Amino acid sequence: MxxxxxxxxxxxxxxxxxxxxxxxxxxxxxxxxxxxxxxxxxxxxxxxxxxxxxxxxxxxxxxxxxxxxxxxxxxxxxxxxxxxxxxxxxxxxxxxxxxxxxxxxxxxxxxxxxxxxxxxxxxxxxxxxPGYKSYGLTRADQSNINGLKDFSGKKVCFVDPGSTSGFLYPTAGLMEAGVIKSGSDGDISAAMKPVYAGAHDASALAIAHGDCDAGFAFDTMVDKTMIDKGDLKPGQLKTVWKSETIxxxxxxxxxxxxxxxxxxxxxxxxxxxxxxxxxxxxxxxxxxxxxxxxxxxxxxxxxxxxxxGVRHVCxxxxxxxxxx
Missing domain, CATH: 3.40.190.10 (Periplasmic binding protein-like II)
Incomplete structure (x- = not known):
């Protein structure tokens, strides 16, 4: 987007x-x-x-x-x-x-x-x-990334600082995992190398192509939309985290x-x-x-x-x- x-x-x-x-x-x-x-x-x-x-x-x-x-x-x-x-x-x-x-x-x-x-x-x-989920993603061949704790120190793709499933909920998840501190958006740059892709499909593609080690996008974008378009192959990305329903x-x-x-x-x-x-x-x-x-x-x-739920995450x- x-x-x-x-x-x-x-x-x-x-x-x-x-x-x-x-x-x-x-x-x-x-x-x-x-x-x-x-x-x-x-x-x-x-x-x-x-x-x-x-x-x-x-x-x-x-x-x-x-x-x-x-x-x-x-x-x-x-x-x-x-x-x-x-x-x-x-x-x-x-x-x-x-x-x-x-x-x-x-x-x-x-x-x-x-x-x-x-x-x-x-x-x-x-x-x-109604509703959808945010996914924490990495490439299927990344054996050293299996949860949000493993995002620490990595190059991580977010969508945009104003995105619900591409930033807000991922930030909450990273806080719960102890990767970043609470308050003021968690000082993400101190814990990892954030990249703001500007779009859910762009974030997923950057992960698939190795430009980011891991990252976030919403569920149907990677489960259906990008696969239907031929932008992703089934199983190319693995989901290591799912948010609550948004x-x-x-x-x-x-x-x-x-x-x-x-x-x-x-x-x-x-x-x-x-x-x-x-x-x-x-x-x-x-x-x-x-x-x-x-x-x-x-x-x-x-x-x-x-x-x-959105207010609570805020x-x-x-x-x-x-x-x-």
Whole structure:
């Protein structure tokens, strides 16, 4: 993934990011905003940040936008942001109504003053639960690396200091293993030679090619995505550590929309958005119904408490990135 992704909330100037992110947005979408016959704002602004290999982000939201417009009677105005700092400021300024957040970004948004309510988390396939894991990885032929303790003194690939599964959870794991000290991101450079690859696939490739002795990436990237693409061979990397399950990427609503609208949106996201329903409604066909650039199958209900684990890891690590 690029430096600014749903799993990478890099530090950025909020004012500058806001100008890039929400320029051209219509006025404040508070409870006093003009409503249509169904009680929704006449225009709903949805913001998202590109993930890896995203050439046309809006197209990946197409089926979802069509369904939302049908269900709400509103025009959905899509905004592609360069980073989440701008999305958060857009939420605070009431210029963004809905946004798609990674778990870390969702938590940091709240920390920085955005008042938002989770509407639903995405799932990859029917019947699955939302969420994913961080993997600690090395090459299969590395017999001297079999756990996080063995990362000490090695050249280790992380994704980005703002990445949930590529930095935050790995940092907590390294602390638990006694490799780095707690607080201020653990002074990682004193314990190993960190490399920030900027992307989960880039981190995995650097490990596979020997540019890093070990490193981190999220589970489906190395178990499926890169293998399906031919970038990795099955068994080329070995997993020596797995994090606890991390809450999934989430759609969240600006609380300025009001309780009634948010209640209706929660019902739509939790009960009416999946591939089968999108196709039945005629909004798309087949694999084109997978939405967002995470290629989601559907959305399921999720509560804010699902992200308590991320908050706990922030407390344990003392990571400055948790403060935005």
């Amino acid at each position: 690029k430096v600014f992704t749903r799993r990478s909330l890099a530090a950025a100037g909020f004012a500058a990011a806001l100008a890039l992110t929400v320029s051209g947005c219509s006025g404040s979408h508070s409870e006093s905003t003009a409503r249509n016959a169904q009680g929704f704002p006449e225009t709903i602004t949805l913001a998202a940040v590109p993930a890896e290999n995203s050439t046309d982000l809006k197209a990946s939201y197409g089926p979802l936008i069509k369904l939302l417009e049908h269900e709400t009677g509103s025009k959905v105005e899509f905004k592609q942001a360069s980073d989440y700092a701008g999305v958060v400021e857009g939420m605070i300024a009431k210029k963004v109504d809905l946004a798609f957040f990674g778990p870390f970004a969702y938590v940091v948004a709240g920390t920085n003053g955005a008042h938002l309510t989770p509407l639903g988390a995405v799932i990859k396939d029917k019947g699955l639960q 809450a999934g990427s989430v759609f969240a609503a600006n609380n300025a929309l009001g309780d009634e609208v948010i209640g209706k949106l929660k019902d739509i996201f939790a009960n009416k958005i999946d591939i089968e329903k999108l196709q039945a409604a005629g909004h798309c066909q087949g694999d084109a119904c997978r939405f967002t650039d995470e290629r989601a199958w559907g959305v399921v209900a999720v509560d804010d408490s699902a992200y308590s 407390e344990v690590t003392g990571s400055k990135k948790c403060k935005g």
